[in-house]
Amino acid sequence: MKVVIVGAGNVATVLGRLIKNNGHDILQIVSRTANNAAILAEELNCAFTDNSGVIDKSADLYLVALTDTAMGQLDDRYHLGDKLVIHTAGSVSKEVLKNITHHYGVLYPLQSLRKQNMELQQNIPLLIDANTEEGFTALKNFADTLSANVTTANDEQRLKLHVAAVLVSNFTNHLYAMAADYCSKEEVDFKLLQPLIEETALRLRHYPPIEMRTGPAIRKDIETLQKHLQLLAPYPAIYNMYLKITDSIMNS
């Protein structure tokens, strides 16, 4: 497929690499900051323009990987008639694209993507949706070339999965950051916790999380909980988080 990518951030870059690697023809990168567009265009060996330039209208597919807010602000230059235009956001309806084309949809990668990670991720879960049968078929065929893990999800299902994704990824990472800060201040090595972090995640391949609960809260071990809270007294943010999650575990 001939593809134009709008955006030059993390998703544009990671999907751009995947698209190129799977034999598609990337024609152009369109992005607000010319320098970022140029960097990605050089890597993907294609043309580029910033927001003042002309968009190549000869592509089959336009992949819009902008921030959620910018997605809804595409101007007249993006009137693409019958072309298939898709965005990559979890929490934005496909309808945000309805004024620029007859065929629109979503290809949402349910994975955390960072352009600095040069390793090509295989089989990223891709959630797809489109407003027309023709658009859906074209998008499904395209998505199948990028991953063996393609699923259909409408706006509502995608939004629900995005909420769950925030819980399992962003929230746990926030806890890792708190723990790392605590370890650093208390001069113990956060890296020693890495095998525990990995083991906890890996178990979920085989067991439901509810069966894998462990620790002082589920055991209702009040003595240990009190010792922990005593140590956390100088760290009010961590103290409050510890209390809230302990309460949630004890009452679940």
Ligand SMILES: NC(=O)c1ccc[n+]([C@@H]2O[C@H](COP(=O)([O-])OP(=O)(O)OC[C@H]3O[C@@H](n4cnc5c(N)ncnc54)[C@H](OP(=O)(O)O)[C@@H]3O)[C@@H](O)[C@H]2O)c1
């Ligand atoms: N990263 C992930 O792990 C991930 C996973 C799944 C879905 N998504 C979704 O994919 C979309 C893109 O995410 P991302 O991580 O690639 O974001 P990003 O790395 O922050 O890149 C955002 C892109 O949007 C452009 N942009 C920002 N504000 C703009 C504006 N007001 N007008 C025009 N362009 C603007 C940026 O241009 P400049 O270069 O000029 O800043 C950049 O090209 C989002 O909807 C996000 O929710 C992200």
